[in-house]
Amino acid sequence: MDCKTLASLLDVYVDGETDLTQTLLIEQHLADCVACKARKQALADWRAMIRKAAYFPAPAGLRERLEAALQGSIEHVQIEIAAPIHKTVPLLPSMPRVARRHRHFGQRWMAGFASVAALLLFALNLNWYLRQPNAETRLATELVAAHVRSQLAAHLTDVVSSDQHTVKPWFNGRIDIAPPAIDLAAQGYALIGGRLDYIAGHGTAALVYRHHEHVLNVFVLPAGAVPADAKPEASSLQGFHLLRWAQSGLVLWVISDASESTLQGFAEAFKQTAP
Amino acid sequence: MIDQPSKPAADAAQHADAMRRFNQSVLPHLDAAHNLARWLTGHASDAQDVTQEALLRAFRFIDGFHGSDARAWLLTIVRHAAYSWLERHRPQQLAAVPETALDAAEQSGAIEPAPSPENILSDQHAHALLLELMNELPLPFREVLVLRELEELSYREIAAVTDLPIGTVMSRLARARLQLRAAWTRRGLEETSHGL
Numbered sequence: 001m002d003c004k005t006l007a008s009l010l011d012v013y014v015d016g017e018t019d020l021t022q023t024l025l026i027e028q029h030l031a032d033c034v035a036c037k038a039r040k041q042a043l044a045d046w047r048a049m050i051r052k053a054a055y056f057p058a059p060a061g062l063r064e065r066l067e068a069a070l071q072g073s074i075e076h077v078q079i080e081i082a083a084p085i086h087k088t089v090p091l092l093p094s095m096p097r098v099a100r101r102h103r104h105f106g107q108r109w110m111a112g113f114a115s116v117a118a119l120l121l122f123a124l125n126l127n128w129y130l131r132q133p134n135a136e137t138r139l140a141t142e143l144v145a146a147h148v149r150s151q152l153a154a155h156l157t158d159v160v161s162s163d164q165h166t167v168k169p170w171f172n173g174r175i176d177i178a179p180p181a182i183d184l185a186a187q188g189y190a191l192i193g194g195r196l197d198y199i200a201g202h203g204t205a206a207l208v209y210r211h212h213e214h215v216l217n218v219f220v221l222p223a224g225a226v227p228a229d230a231k232p233e234a235s236s237l238q239g240f241h242l243l244r245w246a247q248s249g250l251v252l253w254v255i256s257d258a259s260e261s262t263l264q265g266f267a268e269a270f271k272q273t274a275p
Numbered sequence: 276m277i278d279q280p281s282k283p284a285a286d287a288a289q290h291a292d293a294m295r296r297f298n299q300s301v302l303p304h305l306d307a308a309h310n311l312a313r314w315l316t317g318h319a320s321d322a323q324d325v326t327q328e329a330l331l332r333a334f335r336f337i338d339g340f341h342g343s344d345a346r347a348w349l350l351t352i353v354r355h356a357a358y359s360w361l362e363r364h365r366p367q368q369l370a371a372v373p374e375t376a377l378d379a380a381e382q383s384g385a386i387e388p389a390p391s392p393e394n395i396l397s398d399q400h401a402h403a404l405l406l407e408l409m410n411e412l413p414l415p416f417r418e419v420l421v422l423r424e425l426e427e428l429s430y431r432e433i434a435a436v437t438d439l440p441i442g443t444v445m446s447r448l449a450r451a452r453l454q455l456r457a458a459w460t461r462r463g464l465e466e467t468s469h470g471l
């Protein structure tokens with residue numbers, strides 16, 4: 001990772017929101033680069049100043065007023081019919097829908113930032129606390145998030161190779177599971193490489209394929225990650241299709257904005273070719 | 276009805292339970308609630324009214340809270356209360372802000388995260404300037420900045436509180452930071468050169 005790339009990720013890193021691979025690369029660079037280390041310190045100082053200058057704790061007396069008001073509220077609550085919390089109308093108008101296009105693979109992360117941000121804009125629409133999606137939906141949401149994140153050109157692959165004999169060994173020692181990295185170029189799905197990713201709190205392997213202009217991310221999880229009978233196997237979320245199948249003690253997910261039938265075709269080819 | 280002599284007792288027990296849960300999980304976040312209300316309304320007394328209203332709502336709906344993160348839950352309610360309040364009293368604040376992708380000039384601002392005027396201005400002056408500049412940020416940018424920098428919520432939590440896609444949270448946060456830093460550098464340099 002170079003200084004410029006690191007600078008562009010520094011805010012997100014200090015927020016603790018870079019993924020596992022990015023974090024490792026950043027920390028490696030910070031250990032050796034005095035200039036970036038100083039930049040990171042300056043950012044930390046700036047944030048400390050904001051926290052110190054701009055925080056408004058509850059003023060004295062508010063707690064007492066509140067307790068008095070609560071006493072009154074308790075006396076009234078019995079005759080009130082609980083109405084749902086009024087959702088205020090003036091939430092901002094929805095985002096203009098930006099045409100979703102894949103980045104060219106060689107493009108720099110800096111140059112790609114704007115479009116990546118645009119991609120992320122509608123990738124996820126979560127309301128974790130209020131809607132409490134079930135575990136399956138939550139996992140699907142995480143997978144889509146990881147897929148979108150991987151579109152950052154700098155992070156699509158950690159090992160770039162169309163050679164399955166390069167990709168598969170690369171994961172050895174880096175991760176517990178051995179992902180079946182196979183080339184499916186003959187069937188129209190070219191292996192681009194592999195990547196470490198982070199799903200459901202665990203390091204995991206992602207294989208990256210390309211089909212025409214579409215990127216397919218294949219996430220390889222241990223079988224226990226999903227109940228065997230979990231439905232549905234195919235789903236779509238925010239314009240991305242997901243397809244899941246089990247194979248040799250692993251659960252595989254393929255995610256892409258390619259059509260559902262493309263994913264079906266991929267899964268078939270994968271199942272037939274994989275050992 | 277004559278056959279319900281135990282109802283008041285049951286209600287009393289229920290309220291005691293609600294009060295206990297409220298005191299344990301919600302009340303500890305009073306400062307956070309007030310801080311957010313203060314930044315969304317922009318005024319000290321309005322912030323107190325909004326905070327109080329939000330906490331009363333939180334108490335009333337405490338049965339609906341089953342999650343583990345009471346702070347994010349409370350901040351969601353505070354935000355709703357603040358937006359209702361703004362809608363009634365200062366609707367112009369809610370005017371939409373056009374959102375476009377970051378342009379190249381804004382991106383280049385990301386390279387230097389170290390605003391220098393702090394070294395030159397007195398602490399007190401620097402803090403006052405910072406408050407002024409944060410208040411000048413458009414509401415959608417200000418709120419994500421406050422939730423991140425002051426409440427230290429994760430992107431995911433901010434997305435939940437604001438009911439926004441996580442990507443929107445990220446782009447608004449990036450933009451809020453760049454605008455704030457740019458204004459800070461500009462104003463800080465202006466003020467130091469006037470002072471000389």
Ligand SMILES: [Zn+2]
Pocket residue numbers: 002003006029033034035036037
């Ligand atoms: Zn460096």
